Amino acid sequence: MKQSERLMPLKGAHLFSRAYRKGRSFSGGCMVLYVIPGRNASASLLGITVSRKRGNAVARNRVKRWIREAYRGFLPVLKKGKIIVIVAKQPAVTAGYAVLRDELEELLGKAALLDAQP
RNA sequence: ACACCGUUCCGAACAAUCGCGCUGCGAAUUUAUUCGUGUGAGGAAAGUCCGGGCUCCGCAGAGCAGGAUAGCAGAUAACGUCUGCCGAAGGCGACUUCAGGGCCAGUGCAACAGAAAGAAACCGCCGCGUCAAGCGGUAAGGAUGGAAAGGCGAGGCAAGAGCUCACCGGCAUGCAGGAGACUGCAUGGCCAUGUAAACCCUAUCCGGAGCAACACCCAACGAAGCAAUAGCUUGCUCGGCUGCUUCAGGAGUGGCAAAGAUUCGCAUGGCGACAUGCGAACAAGAUAGAUGAUUGUUGAUCACAGAACCCGGCUUACAGGAACGAUCAAAAA
RNA sequence: GCGGGCGUAGUUUAGUGGUAGAAUAUCAGCUUCCCAAGCUGACUGUGCGGGUCCGAUUCCCGUCGCCCGCU
Numbered sequence: 001m002k003q004s005e006r007l008m009p010l011k012g013a014h015l016f017s018r019a020y021r022k023g024r025s026f027s028g029g030c031m032v033l034y035v036i037p038g039r040n041a042s043a044s045l046l047g048i049t050v051s052r053k054r055g056n057a058v059a060r061n062r063v064k065r066w067i068r069e070a071y072r073g074f075l076p077v078l079k080k081g082k083i084i085v086i087v088a089k090q091p092a093v094t095a096g097y098a099v100l101r102d103e104l105e106e107l108l109g110k111a112a113l114l115d116a117q118p
Numbered sequence: 119a120c121a122c123c124g125u126u127c128c129g130a131a132c133a134a135u136c137g138c139g140c141u142g143c144g145a146a147u148u149u150a151u152u153c154g155u156g157u158g159a160g161g162a163a164a165g166u167c168c169g170g171g172c173u174c175c176g177c178a179g180a181g182c183a184g185g186a187u188a189g190c191a192g193a194u195a196a197c198g199u200c201u202g203c204c205g206a207a208g209g210c211g212a213c214u215u216c217a218g219g220g221c222c223a224g225u226g227c228a229a230c231a232g233a234a235a236g237a238a239a240c241c242g243c244c245g246c247g248u249c250a251a252g253c254g255g256u257a258a259g260g261a262u263g264g265a266a267a268g269g270c271g272a273g274g275c276a277a278g279a280g281c282u283c284a285c286c287g288g289c290a291u292g293c294a295g296g297a298g299a300c301u302g303c304a305u306g307g308c309c310a311u312g313u314a315a316a317c318c319c320u321a322u323c324c325g326g327a328g329c330a331a332c333a334c335c336c337a338a339c340g341a342a343g344c345a346a347u348a349g350c351u352u353g354c355u356c357g358g359c360u361g362c363u364u365c366a367g368g369a370g371u372g373g374c375a376a377a378g379a380u381u382c383g384c385a386u387g388g389c390g391a392c393a394u395g396c397g398a399a400c401a402a403g404a405u406a407g408a409u410g411a412u413u414g415u416u417g418a419u420c421a422c423a424g425a426a427c428c429c430g431g432c433u434u435a436c437a438g439g440a441a442c443g444a445u446c447a448a449a450a451a
Numbered sequence: 452g453c454g455g456g457c458g459u460a461g462u463u464u465a466g467u468g469g470u471a472g473a474a475u476a477u478c479a480g481c482u483u484c485c486c487a488a489g490c491u492g493a494c495u496g497u498g499c500g501g502g503u504c505c506g507a508u509u510c511c512c513g514u515c516g517c518c519c520g521c522u
Contacts, residue, residue: 009406009407010406016406047406048406049406056164056423056424057164057423057424058422058423058424059423060424061407061409061424062410064406065138065409065410065411066410066411068137068138068410069137069410069411070411072136072137072138072410072411073411097410097411101411
């Protein structure tokens with residue numbers, strides 16, 4: 001598998017805070033999307049934030065898995081070289097996978113991160 | 119049967135496709151990755167309430183202070199845990215619950231009410247006196263209170279009172295039983311309340327910090343302040359140690375993942391917790407943090423909930439289900 | 452993950468085991484031509500669940516929530 005098709009996690013608190021400060025944001029009902037240009041042009045990095053106020057450890061992990069799974073589905077058509085941070089909002093805990101996937105598609109479209117189908 | 123009590127266990131299952139963490143083995147090559155195979159959260163992983171292992175500071179040596187525990191005996195690495203027994207309370211019962219040592223070592227507190235709260239005369243009763251007042255005796259009765267001078271009955275007395283006696287309760291002494299808590303019996307003077315989850319006393323235990331501990335490697339090898347009248351070592355004192363503190367810089371590896379107070383089975387010892395012996399089994403080890411998506415079938419719309427150095431407990435949360443043992447009542451015998 | 456601290460009126464806070472107090476806010480009245488200020492009065496309570504005690508904000512235990520520090 002090529003590097004561009006793997007899910008690259010975002011590391012480092014400074015990158016998160018830069019995304020919050022300088023990134024362009026797109027908000028939906030269940031999540032908020034932040035985007036800034038990244039250093040690595042061959043892949044995009046994904047960071048997911050779920051606050052402790054959203055629920056216990058099990059609920060937070062479930063939301064992160066749903067978002068990661070939905071993001072993985074869009075990897076082949078995603079633009080490279082971006083840093084993307086997704087912050088989950090309270091409705092995401094009870095929304096379910098299908099709702100989150102549809103909303104992620106809408107937000108990625110708004111942010112112009114989707115390439116045309118090859 | 120229903121119900122109730124105790125102990126133990128499970129806590130959605132299976133298959134297919136795509137995807138994720140780790141790693142033993144095999145293969146491939148671009149020597150770092152890929153492919154195949156294997157494996158991948160809990161009974162509470164939680165709260166962090168106790169106890170240990172482990173690590174460092176140090177040599178914790180002495181005294182004081184402080185903290186914890188509290189029937190007895192045992193189990194254990196240790197414990198505030200567990201087991202058995204004793205006592206008290208609850209239940210028809212199986213059984214359950216209990217911080218369950220000491221206020222005749224001392225000190226304190228007991229608001230309001232009440233005459234009086236650790237020692238007592240307001241009303242009443244009796245005697246003297248008498249127009250009345252007053253003086254003395256008295257805790258049986260009234261009233262207050264959570265608690266009122268051991269309880270209750272009889273004798274006794276001017277009226278009364280453990281003043282005397284029977285029974286019950288409590289205390290002390292003696293004897294007997296028991297490993298002990300304690301139990302039983304006898305005798306004694308009749309015995310001044312409650313509160314130690316108030317201070318305290320008695321007995322036992324406790325050096326401090328915690329894997330963000332700590333070790334190694336790379337980079338840096340700086341700046342400022344204090345400096346024996348200082349700093350560290352536990353709160354203090356003695357004693358001990360020798361630089362100390364702050365700022366800047368701060369990447370990675372180990373610790374840390376398969377093996378130990380482990381789990382299961384059998385045997386022996388013990389009422390039991392548990393111990394000993396033999397045999398077998400055991401790869402979660404992440405580091406922004408791995409278990410998800412889709413489809414099908416079955417019960418059913420699926421509880422509480424996610425490892426972060428590791429164990430033993432406790433406590434709290436929890437849809438529902440299973441096994442074994444025991445109890446009461448009815449019926450039958 | 453580890454170590455500490457705190458929960459009292461709507462808000463900010465007092466409170467040796469004995470009726471829980473103050474400021475402010477809110478409401479009503481007085482004052483004023485009206486408003487503000489001032490004066491008077493009312494209203495509102497110990498995070499939750501047990502235990503000890505005659506009696507608990509206080510003492511003890513367990514929970515829930517919030518805050519702080521340590522790479």
